[in-house]
Amino acid sequence: MAISVMQHLSLILPKELLDTLLFYLQDLQIVQLNNLHQEKDWQSAFERSLVGRSDETLTLQELKKRQELIERLIVDLEAFLPKKKLFEKLSEKPMELFLSDIEKRGAECDEHSVVQSIRHQLQTLSQLQDQLETNQLEYEALEKWENLDITPSTLQQFRHIRGLVGVIPNQADDSWRVALENYPDLDYQEIFVRDTERGLVLLYRGGQYEQIHPFLQDLQFKQFDYEYPELPRERLAMLQHDMNEQMERIATLKASLVASKSQLDQLKIQLDYICNLHSRQEMKSQLASTKYLVALEGWIERDQVSVLEVCLKEQFGQSILILTREIRSDEEYRVPTKLKNNALVEPFELVTAMYSLPKYGDKDPTPLVSLFYFVFFGMMVADIGYGLLLFVATSLALRFLYVKQDLAKSLRFFRLLGVAVMIWGLVYGSFLGFELPFALISTSTDIMTILVISVIFGFMTILAGLWLSGTKNLRLKDYGGAYNSGFAWILILLGLLFIVLGKLFPVLAILAPIGQWLAILNALGILVVSVVTSKKITGLITGLFNLYNISSYVGDLVSFTRLMALGLAGASMGSAFNLIVSLFPPIGRYTVGILAFVLLHLVNMSLAFLSGYVHSARLIFVEFFGKFYDGGGKAFTPLKPVEKYVKHSKK
Secondary structure (H helix, E strand, O other): OOEOOEEEEEEEEEHHHHHHHHHHHHHHOOEEEOOHHHOHHHHHHHHOOOOEOOOOHHHHHHHHHHHHHHHHHHHHHHOOOOOOOHHHHHHOOOEEEEHHHHHHHHHHOOHHHHHHHHHHHHHHHHHHHHHHHHHHHHHHHHHHHOOOOOOHHHHOOOOOEEEEEEEEEOOOOOHHHHHHHHOOOEEEEEEEEOOOEEEEEEEEEOOOHHHHHHHHHHOOOEEOOOOOOOOHHHHHHHHHHHHHHHHHHHHHHHHHHHOOHHHHHHHHHHHHHHHHHHHHHHHHOOOEEOOOEEEEEEEEEHHHHHHHHHHHHHHHOOOOEEEEEEOOHHHHHHOOEOEOOOOOOHHHHHHHHHHOOOOOOOOOOHHHHHHHHHHHHHHHHOOHHHHHHHHHHHHHHHHHOOOOHHHHHHHHHHHHHHHHHHHHHHHHOEEOOEEOOOOOOOOOOOHHHHHHHHHHHHHHHHHHHHHHHHHHHHHOOOHHHHHHHHHHHHHHHHHHHHHHHHHHOHHHOOHHHHHHHHHHHHHHHHHHHHHHHHOOOOHHHHHHHHHOOHHHHHHHHHHOOHHHHHHHHHHHHHHHHHHHHHOOOHHHHOOHHHHHHHHHHHHHHHHHHHHHHHHHHHHHHHHHHHHHOOOOOOEOOOOOOOOOOEEEEOO
8 A cells, every 4th residue: 555554643641741752752753743722622622721732932932042043153163164075075974863862962061151152252253353354454555654754643733834644646647746846835745656646745834725725626635544643654563463463363263163073063963952852842832731631642654553652651651541543534634644655666756746645545646657757757868878877876876975865765766767768768779869779669760650659658648547537436436427537438548449450450450340339338328427417417518528528638648749759859969969079070079079979968968857857747747647636635744853963863
């Protein structure tokens, strides 16, 4: 059975054991807990205040704040660690601990001290870097005035002679110099020359500033803003001394942060500990409690009940009452779905889940999905080289890289698709666009054969969908729907197939009249059943509309011609790319040609994979699922550890 059989679980226990129980359930990862406040069976009890719930809002808020703070610190701290190479980063395995060890180390950790220590270091570093940046900007601005032997404020203290320090734009000619030298009672000293400006000291008679001000404006003179009593060179020396100290302190702090790998690991453990604690605290808000007792309800797989009973008995003895029962038919819509398939089918659960999980009472279509998707994808890409590359790449990733469970499932999915591509590549005799001599079907000469095969696969897919539609309605005891929407159309389509075969092949001529009667009788059967089930003559109209669906089935069969079209397109593009490279001169063919060969085939391979992925899913969702599948199931989500940074080791 592809959908795991569930049972309803009830637990009643003393209130003081709740935290310990939630911890063990989280470690076991086999129980999904329900929110009892949303359960109809418990509504009256809550309304009558016979039971209540623990208010963990404040605790959850506090845990959330702690979580966010530690997450920020981890990100900030990781920025100081040595950068790892891409392969090293991808292949690095995370810390792996038992949940009990995470819990112990998290509870024993002086979180406040660790957090405050790292925050203090980071804040001090940030302040020092800001100060250093400010000082560097000031140093760069002041450096050009190093040769200034008097401060601007000193020049304003003389009685008879006053002075200004500032800059003017650097001009290509000496017009500025002529203007200054010709101005009466005004002298100047050049301090520096830069690409865009000149630094000057201007001396003038006291009390004449108002007279020279328009002249200075014409020169675009801009005063040097300097308020310190010491000379610029002295100020520069002070800044240099401060910057040296700041750089030393920054280097010391960075070295300390770089060496804080143990603190970073502790923070990661602490974060997972808080997240796990948050999950358990959240569960507390969903239970029902009295002054002394607590009740929990949820779902568990039938084959895991004995495991739960043994574990809880070992830990709690007879302190916890465990009740299980079979699922009632009226609550199947609430039961979560957990798919259970073998290693070859399990990766294709991704396709089913992408559309929607089946409801608990339905059948899992994944086994058929795996077969159809495998064939469709392989037929649309169909190249030994492309399939081999996909298989090897995914196998190496699974072998040498650390990937999480969901990503590993995706890699196994594409690895199987690589096998499909290689199989169809052998059928077509295609290797990187080259046609091999042992091709069973040639993409250049056997186009009609490929078209017929595509339609046959489409015909089989449609029949499978109709069969599942019929069996589904039988389970629902909708016998009229089972016939009209499923079995009748199977017989009609088979009848039409017999007619075609009888006409095309004289040896099968006997099939033509059989098919004719099959189609006619079942078409009439649809009309009769429609009238009987509706108990009105108007049911005849419904039956006629049903028969009109023959056009949609024809459209479905046409849709499967994309299996041929995409396969031929990929093969043709690959062959065209090879032809282009072969036209290169001998020298270019084995230099630039090799690079062009690789790049062009990478493009073709990427397009082929993308097209195969999308169009295979479309054929499954529309032409197959459209016949019988509703979906709408909810995934089984047991209480389990959060694995942000620490991988949970199972005992």
